Amino acid sequence: MNCNEAAALLATYSDGELDPVQSAAVEKHLLACVECTARRDDQLALSARIKRDVPYFPAPPAMRSRIEAVLAETSTRSRPVRDRWRWLGAGAFAGSMATVLAWFMGSAVLEWRDGTDLAAEAVADHVRATLSSHVTDVATSDRHTVKPWLSARLDYSPPVQDLSGEGFALTGGRLDYLERRAVATLVYRYREHVIDVFVRPAPERAARPSRPPVSTVRGFNVVRASGAGMDWLVVSDTSAEVLTAFAARLARGDAAP
């Protein structure tokens, strides 16, 4: 190995990223070459200099405490929430934890069979997504892209159907939350309306008392359906008739009508 060859490899060698065979060759060259050794020493010196002199900024203790507390759900102070996006910020933190705790406790007290809260929650998700213009995490009309994208991030595989022939165009998907669990959310468009389809596996439990399949929350229509092994919750400002037919169609899946 000559100096040109060694010089080309020196940085990688000094970073410890050179394979054993080439490393051995470089080392052998260094033993006999003062200039290359000096270059190698300078590279190591620059790295050492950076490590020694350049500040490393660890997470501020206050920020770390807030994050640990949020992840462990331990705080119980109460103050009103100001701004969702600052839910980890110092001022809003206590209030946001109180809101979350109240919601958790409230949910535990309420019968899970009460569909009203679920509909309200779904509408809140829908409103938040459309207001923030972050309606989809994966934006494509190709169901062969949306389905695996969602499946990779959940512990189930949501059925994603192409219903463009019936006027419902798939525009993408996102992850969202219902009843504290991550849920696949398929986004369709019907004329100028956005439809959010929350789909999750139908739980295996005794038949529930029936809840109204159609309800209205804040002017949005919410339709529930079950089929294809899944529970479907469909939210949109489009008419209840259209939405009911759509939800039925989704729940039917590939089965003949």
Added chain:
Amino acid sequence: MEVRLPDRPARSRCAELVLPHLNSAYNLARWLSRNDADAEDIVQDALERALKYASGLQGTNAKAWFLTIVRHACYDWIGRNRPAELMREDGTEAIEAAVDPRPTPEETVIAEADAQALMRAIAALPVGFREVLLLREQEDMSYHDIARVVDIPIGTVMSRLARARSLLRRSPLLHSVLPQSMRTAGK
């Protein structure tokens, strides 16, 4: 406004993945945004995204995974607040434009100021060079992990590192604080 948090298993999974690397996350955000308040906002943004995706994650390199998320959050922030910093092809223009290169008289004399000068020189590097240099030198990340976090091929990691080091050696901010040999070493 309501606040939505994922359920307990997702949060504790996220805690496992994220807490050990919170310092690395903050350091990266601090170096890319160059101030504390924005770094905190960026890390909090990254955490919200991590919470969303943590429950679906199978065994992986948690540090590289989280730093990838933090880096995206950094670049979103840079795009919104300092779009001019987004890297241009020719690093030399940006490095001269970024910071006043003339060291103050004190910097040439006082020993502690060496650290200041080096810090300023790194802060003045175009962001794409700064990030690979710091991931390498401060986080001791392998080329492979850097490639993953920055989403570039390993060969590009190597060439970008070489260019970053070269820019650093030639930085006008370091005229008086690096010995001549170190300034001309390497390519």
